[in-house]
Amino acid sequence: MIETATRQVDIFQQRLRRILDVVPDSFEEIELALQRQSPDGTAVYFLGVGIFVAILLIIGRAAGVLLAITVARRIMIAIQRPNPVGMVQKLPVLLVRVLITLVFVVVAVLVGGGIGASFFDQDPATQRTGIMIFATFAAILMIDTIWRMIISPYLPSYRIPKISDAAAIRLYRFISIATTIGVAAVAFTIWLELMEVKPEVVAFAEIVLGSLTTILLLVVVLSNRAAITGAILGGVPRAQASWLSALSAYLWAPVAIAYLLFSWGVASFNSIMGLPSPSGLAQAFVVFLVSTSLYAAIVYVVERVFARSRRAREINAASAAAETREAEAAEPAAAGEPAAAEDATGLRRAEAAEQAAAVSGGGEPVQPAPAPQPAGTDSDAVEPATVEPEAEPPQPQRHTMQTFEDLAHRVASLVSLGVAVWLVLRFWVGKEIFSENSIYEAALGILNTALFGYIIYHALRIWMDRKIAEEGSAEISLQPGEEGGAVSATSRIGTLLPLIRSFVLITVLASVMLIIAARLGVNVAPLFAGAGVVGLAIGFGAQTLVRDILSGMFFLLDDAFRRGEYIDVGEVKGTVEKISLRSFQLRHHLGALNTIPFGEIKHLTNYSRDWVIMKLPLRLTYDTDVERVRKLIKKLGQELLEHPTEGHKFVQPLKSQGVYMMEDSAMIIRVKFMTRPGDQWTTRKLVYQRIRELFEKEGIKFANREVTVRLPESVRPEALDEEDIAAIGAAARRAVDEADAQQGGQKVSLAEAR
Structure with missing residues (x-):
C-alpha cells in the first residue's frame, strides 16, 4: 500500500512538472492545434466561425423574441394572478415560464442552425465548433432560466424563497455571472480536447478555469450568505424555525465552501493525473436541481391535498x-360599570372582621360548597390585589409542526435531503456503494426505518395534540393570583389524553429503536427477557412508585379531578396544573406550586364541580327594617341577572337569608347567591359594590364594632390619666379578640364563613 502511494506521488509530480513546463507555451500550442484543424490552416478561421455563429444566434434569438411577444406574453398574462399564495398557485406559472424558455431556446437554435447549415461545409472541426457554441448558448440560457424560476428576481409575487427584492436581484446576478462563466469554461476545455490540443495544455486550462469558477462561486456564497440563510429559515427568526431549517441555515455555508474546495481539489488532481473527472460543480447543480424539484413537487401535492x-x-x-x-x-x-369592591370601606371592615367568625346557617335546602380559600389567611390573602400582573411574554411553541400539513412539509424536506445525499454518494463513489450487504445499504435501511418511525411518531402526536386542544386541555388559563375554579378546567378525556399520548409515543419510539437494533444485527429477544427480570426487580424495590402509579390510575378513572380544577388534598390546595404518571402539581392561588404523589392522597375535595354557593354577612344597625332589606336584596338580585358581564354567571339570583346572628353592636344579615365554580369571585365584588350603593341610597347604615366600658361610680372619667386610658383600651381589645376566638372555634374553614 505504501509502495502504491509512493508510486502515485511520483507520477503526480512528474505530470505536474510536465504541465508547468508547457505553461509558457500554452497559447502557441493552442494556436498550432487550431491551425492543424483549420481548413485554411489559420487559427483566425475559428474566430470567424464564432462570429458567424453568434450572428446566427442573434437571428434565432430575434425569432424567439418575436414568438415570445406574440404568443408567450399572452399566455403569461393569462395565467398570472394578482397575489398568488403557496406552491399551488406559484409553481404552475413558473413551470410554464420554463417551458416557454425551452421553446424559445429550441426556436433560436433551430432557426440559427437551419440558416447556418447551408453555409457550413463538411469540415468536422467547423461543425464541432458550431455545435459547441450552440450547445453552450442553450445550456447557459436554460440554467439561467432555472435560476430565474427559483429566485424570481423580477417577479416578487411569484418568488417562493422568503427573500427581499434587493437581495434576490443581487443573488441572481451573482449566480448568473458565476454559472455563465462556469459553463463557458467547461465548454472551452471540451472544445480544446475536440481540437486535439496537447493534453498538458488542456489540463492547465481546466485547472485555471476551474479555479476561476470556484472563486466566483465562493464569492457568491460569502456575499449572499445572509440572504440564503434567511431563505432557508423561511423568513422567521432562527429560534422560531424548525430544527431542520435551523440546522440547515447554520451548516449550508460551511458545507458549500467545503464542497467547492473539495471538488476543485479533486478536479485539479484528476486533470493533472489525466484521469476522467466529471465536473463536481455540474454534479452539485444536478443534485440541487433534482432535490429542489422533488421538494417542490411534494409540496405542491401536499398543498393541493390540504x-x-x-x-x-x-x-x-x-x-x-x-x-x-x-x-x-x-x-x-x-x-x-364600576367593579371595585374595595371602594366599599364599610363592607371591607365587616368582611375582615366577620368572615373568620361566620358559620353556615341551619335549615338550608342546599349546603354551601366551601370556597377554595385556605383557612386562617389574612385579608390580603383572601382578596388578591386588583392590580393585574404584567402579561408574560409569549412562550415558544414546543413543536413547530402543529398540523399534518406541517408534517408533510417536514417529510418533503427530509426526503429531498436524503435524495441529495444519495445522489452525492452515487456521483462521487459509484453505484456499487449501495450493493447488497454493504455497510451503506444497511445504513440506508436504518435511515428508512428511522424516517417511517419519525412520520408515525409525529402523526400520532399531532392527532393527539389536536384532540387535546379540542377538549380544551392544551393549557390552563389561570392568571397569577386567581382564586381558582372550573372555568378553565378540562374535560375528563382531556385529562386522560396527555397520559395516553405519552404512553403511545414512548411505545412507538421504543419499537423503532428495537427495529433499528435488529437491523444492526443485535439479537433483541434476550432484551425482552431481561426487561421482565428488571421490571420484577424494580417492582419489589420501588413499591412506593408502583403505589403512586396505581393510585393515580384509579383516581383518574374515577374522574376525581381534572386539569384546571381547584382541589384540596388535606395539607395543600390549589389548581391542578400538570398530571404525570406518579404525581400531579397544584398551583396555590398565592403562587406556590406543590407536587403531590398520588399515593399520598387520603382524602380529596373538589371545589370545581357543578355549582358553588357564596354567602356574604352584612353588619347592620338594630334599627334596620329587616323586611325592607329582604325586598331590596330580592329586587337587586333580579337586576343583577341583567348585568352585561356578570348576569349570565348566576345560577340562582341574589337573595336575603334574614338575620342569622345577633351581636352586641350589630345584627348580622346574610345574603347568598349561586354560581358556577370559579365565577363567584368576580360576582362577589359586584354584589358587594351594588349592596353598598343600594344601602347608601336607601339610608341603611352598616354597624361599626363597639365595646362598652363601665367605670366604678367612684372613678370620674375626667380624672383618668393616659396610662389608665391605654389600659382600658387594651382590655377592650382583649375582649374583642376573645369574642372573635370563641366565634372562630365554631368554623371549620374560611369558606364556610362566606
Missing part, C-alpha cells in the same frame, strides 16, 4: 379574530 383544511383553518382564524374584536369593542361599555 387546501380544504387550510381554508377551514383560515375561516376559523378569521372568525376568532372577529369575535376578539367584538369582545374588545364591548369592553369599554362594560368597563363603565
